[in-house]
Amino acid sequence: MIEDPADPRLADYVGLSDSDLRRRVEHGRGIFIAEGELVIRQLFASPYSVRSVLVTPARYERLRDVVGGAPVFVAPLPVLEAVAGFALHRGAVASASRLPPVDPSALLAGARTVAVLEGLNDHENIGAVFSNAAALDVDAVLLSPTCADPLYRRSVRVSMGWVLRVPFATVAPWPEGLATVAAAGFELVALTPGAAAEPVTSLDGRRGRIAVLLGAEASGLSAGALRAVHRCIRIPMRAEVDSLNVATAAAIAFHRLSAAGDVPRPRE
Numbered sequence: 001m002i003e004d005p006a007d008p009r010l011a012d013y014v015g016l017s018d019s020d021l022r023r024r025v026e027h028g029r030g031i032f033i034a035e036g037e038l039v040i041r042q043l044f045a046s047p048y049s050v051r052s053v054l055v056t057p058a059r060y061e062r063l064r065d066v067v068g069g070a071p072v073f074v075a076p077l078p079v080l081e082a083v084a085g086f087a088l089h090r091g092a093v094a095s096a097s098r099l100p101p102v103d104p105s106a107l108l109a110g111a112r113t114v115a116v117l118e119g120l121n122d123h124e125n126i127g128a129v130f131s132n133a134a135a136l137d138v139d140a141v142l143l144s145p146t147c148a149d150p151l152y153r154r155s156v157r158v159s160m161g162w163v164l165r166v167p168f169a170t171v172a173p174w175p176e177g178l179a180t181v182a183a184a185g186f187e188l189v190a191l192t193p194g195a196a197a198e199p200v201t202s203l204d205g206r207r208g209r210i211a212v213l214l215g216a217e218a219s220g221l222s223a224g225a226l227r228a229v230h231r232c233i234r235i236p237m238r239a240e241v242d243s244l245n246v247a248t249a250a251a252i253a254f255h256r257l258s259a260a261g262d263v264p265r266p267r268e
Contacts (some may be wrong), residue, residue: 001057002075007084009073012095013054016084016153023149028213030098032151034161036090041066042161048096056078056091063092070094098151100171104142104177109186111139112209113257115250116181116188118144118225126150127158128216128247130245133137134162136254140183141168144225175224178213186211188229190221191253193243197232203256212253217246 002010014033015021028030031051037059043050044066052071055063060074080088108114115138120126135139141150147170149155149161150163162205171177182188189203190213203210213229215221220243226232235244235252243249 001080001129002073002161004078009052010054010083011092012051014184016088016093018172022153025063031095032098032156033153034094034096034164035092035153035157036080036230037062037092039157039161040064040092040094043096044068044096044162046101046164046166046205051095051097051125053092053094056080060093061179082100102167104171104180105171107140107167107169108181108186113138113254114140114142114181114186114211115254116142116178116213117147117221117251118174118213118221119146120214121146121148121216123148123154124150124158125247127155127163127244129250130155130159130163130166132247132254136251137258138166140253141166143168144174145170148175166214175222175228178225181211187231190226190229190232191234191249192221192226192232193234197234200233200235200253200256203253204231206257210257212250212257214246214250217243
């Protein structure tokens with residue numbers, strides 16, 4: 001039982017509510033944090049190597065079946081909260097090592113449907129997009145260099161750990177790197193509220209490989225990205241509503257594609 005929040009074994013977990021500190025610490029050490037019992041279970045089922053787990057005694061009993069040989073630090077909840085810097089009601093966090101960057105071409109080789117995100121800097125939206133991708137049979141997610149970190153704690157938590165199970169890679173340079181996606185045989189389809197775009201039902205009866213491009217809610221897709229796409233689609237909505245939340249819009253598009261005759265495949 002660890003009683004001292006300053007115990008050096010807990011260094012990976014210090015200041016979890018300080019986003020600037022965490023950005024420096026996590027990228028400097030090549031780590032990320034998973035929070036909550038369900039997310040930690042996903043972590044142990046993922047390709048990532050677990051460095052340690054920090055839990056309350058009650059949460060340790062609930063996670064005993066999955067933690068295996070990983071170092072486990074058990075501490076009272078006040079100690080967890082003093083280390084993390086906020087009320088850690090879930091009573092369980094884990095630290096894991098990041099994987100080396102993935103070549104986007106390696107993900108495209110075995111994929112049929114991919115999501116491509118440009119400029120998404122809201123961690124919760126990114127997490128929700130990954131959760132939707134997992135649920136609706138999207139094989140991989142590609143990100144522009146301006147997207148927020150998918151492995152930031154809030155993204156991982158909102159995705160319910162699915163960001164750890166859905167492969168992703170960064171496309172650079174941007175938007176020139178989109179040519180690589182097209183060269184791999186994907187039709188690039190932009191999701192946009194533009195009036196000239198085709199209705200989302202045009203995705204029904206899809207043929208071939210499709211990459212769905214999604215931009216940030218405020219700015220949308222850049223002119224460079226739009227020049228690279230083969231066609232644009234929109235989700236019909238009331239005229240006085242300018243757009244949907246990006247994760248909601250993504251789920252609708254992903255569903256049209258997954259419902260077009262394919263049987264969703266179980267994820268390993």
